Amino acid sequence: MDSLKQPQTENQEQQTNTGDSTPLYIHLTLTDPEVVAAVSEIPAGPQRTEFVANCVKVGVLALRAAKGVVDGAAIRNEGTRLIEQLTERLTGHRDLLEQSMGNSLAHYFDPSSGLFTVRVENLTKDGGELAGLMQNQVTAVQKQLSETFDNFLGEKSTFLALLSPSESNQLLAAMRQTVDGVMQAERNTILAQFSLDEPGSALSRLVRDLTATHGDLTKALGDSMGVMISEFSLDKKDSALSRLVGRVEEAQRNITKEFSLDSADSALSRLKTELNTQLATLSTSQQSFQTEVVGLLSGMAARKEAQARSTTHGIIFEEEVGNQLRIIGSPAGDIIEDCGSTTGLIRSSKVGDFIVSLSPDSAAAGAKIVVEAKESGSYTVATTLSEADEARRNRGANFCLFVHSKDTAPSGIVEPITKYGNDVVVVWDKNDSNSDVVLRAGYLTVKALSIRAALKSSSEAASFQKIDKAIETVRKQVEGFTEISTSSETITNGASKIFNRARIMRTELEKQLEILTDEIGLVKAQENQSD
Numbered sequence: 001m002d003s004l005k006q007p008q009t010e011n012q013e014q015q016t017n018t019g020d021s022t023p024l025y026i027h028l029t030l031t032d033p034e035v036v037a038a039v040s041e042i043p044a045g046p047q048r049t050e051f052v053a054n055c056v057k058v059g060v061l062a063l064r065a066a067k068g069v070v071d072g073a074a075i076r077n078e079g080t081r082l083i084e085q086l087t088e089r090l091t092g093h094r095d096l097l098e099q100s101m102g103n104s105l106a107h108y109f110d111p112s113s114g115l116f117t118v119r120v121e122n123l124t125k126d127g128g129e130l131a132g133l134m135q136n137q138v139t140a141v142q143k144q145l146s147e148t149f150d151n152f153l154g155e156k157s158t159f160l161a162l163l164s165p166s167e168s169n170q171l172l173a174a175m176r177q178t179v180d181g182v183m184q185a186e187r188n189t190i191l192a193q194f195s196l197d198e199p200g201s202a203l204s205r206l207v208r209d210l211t212a213t214h215g216d217l218t219k220a221l222g223d224s225m226g227v228m229i230s231e232f233s234l235d236k237k238d239s240a241l242s243r244l245v246g247r248v249e250e251a252q253r254n255i256t257k258e259f260s261l262d263s264a265d266s267a268l269s270r271l272k273t274e275l276n277t278q279l280a281t282l283s284t285s286q287q288s289f290q291t292e293v294v295g296l297l298s299g300m301a302a303r304k305e306a307q308a309r310s311t312t313h314g315i316i317f318e319e320e321v322g323n324q325l326r327i328i329g330s331p332a333g334d335i336i337e338d339c340g341s342t343t344g345l346i347r348s349s350k351v352g353d354f355i356v357s358l359s360p361d362s363a364a365a366g367a368k369i370v371v372e373a374k375e376s377g378s379y380t381v382a383t384t385l386s387e388a389d390e391a392r393r394n395r396g397a398n399f400c401l402f403v404h405s406k407d408t409a410p411s412g413i414v415e416p417i418t419k420y421g422n423d424v425v426v427v428w429d430k431n432d433s434n435s436d437v438v439l440r441a442g443y444l445t446v447k448a449l450s451i452r453a454a455l456k457s458s459s460e461a462a463s464f465q466k467i468d469k470a471i472e473t474v475r476k477q478v479e480g481f482t483e484i485s486t487s488s489e490t491i492t493n494g495a496s497k498i499f500n501r502a503r504i505m506r507t508e509l510e511k512q513l514e515i516l517t518d519e520i521g522l523v524k525a526q527e528n529q530s531d
Contacts, residue, residue, distance in 0.1 A: 138191065325354060337355045358451075372393055
């Protein structure tokens, strides 16, 4: 056997999909003679797939254990790169903080363009907001005084009515002059308090106080900025940044020490010691496991070889055929009897391995079908039909289902299912689950023949036209299905197309088998009505 490939069955797909991880589908080709021999000993199907999966799992665990070495140099390099990234980010953060604080302070306290300086200048300059406010207040007071004097001393005032209104009135002129003088003096006094030309004016004193206070604030901010900058300078040994860098360097030394093989107490040295211990233990376990597996495989090979040399392989094939017959016929109520060890109607003859008695509910209730199962290379088509005839006569049956093993089938039987009169010959592969449909089709075919023989009316015969057509379709589809299954074992290119075609043909087979079942049910109904 040069290669082996095993397509995953539907049961295996269901088992894979229930796992925690996503299933992985592998088209595997084995060429190593020892591996091919070991895998070939396991029957094809779920058992062989599970065996190959276990072998792959053991190999993967061994490879993982062999590669479990820690790269100390890579860990040290990663530690150094981590420290460099941390230092770079701290430096960038310090520069960003210095730039942000400098911009904020300059925005408010810059002597040439700071908001605080501009605001004070707008308040204290000539014609500024503060001078304008004072000027407005003085003007309002002057206006109120003028209105008051107009009310009391104006042309329409009561006081002037008592005096002569002529310009020669000295009292009025004196009073007007006095009032104008007083108002001018008050105006000059008020304006003098808001003039920067007078050092003792209120406005000059305010400007001096603001300048002194502003100078102290600028000095304090400068000192604070100097302290903050010194805290982020590596030139100062006790600065915050120097202490942080020192701690980082100390941490780096500790990390490097823990991942160094030079120190026996380092974490890496302890890990290496533990790994060596585990590898030694694993190596011992693997040797023990390998010895045990080799012994089991040798025993299996010996048993298989002894079984092949003996005649028990034919008995095993008969048992497997019987199991399949019960799976197919029991749901319909058919009775399957094992009679291969007893004699029949012919004296001293034990020909005929199973007798199938149709269900009492069947249209051919009680009809007998003899089944002969053979896994022997000594048969030809002629001897097969001769033994089928003897089996029918020996077991009192009208029809015979002769099941040949695919490994020993006669070369003259080229189709998986063939009808010879009252005998139906099928070729079944016990190691291929896809071949079960062939055995099922043969069983239903010989069952349909028994029912047709039991019914005689023309109306019932018309129903059997569909049965005959379905049987012929099954035969052709089984033939194509077998060819595709055989081709898929050796052809790797275009495998998906082949499997797709096999799926279509399998569906068609099941459809035709359903037609057979429906027609048999109709025949049963007609039989019950006739009764």
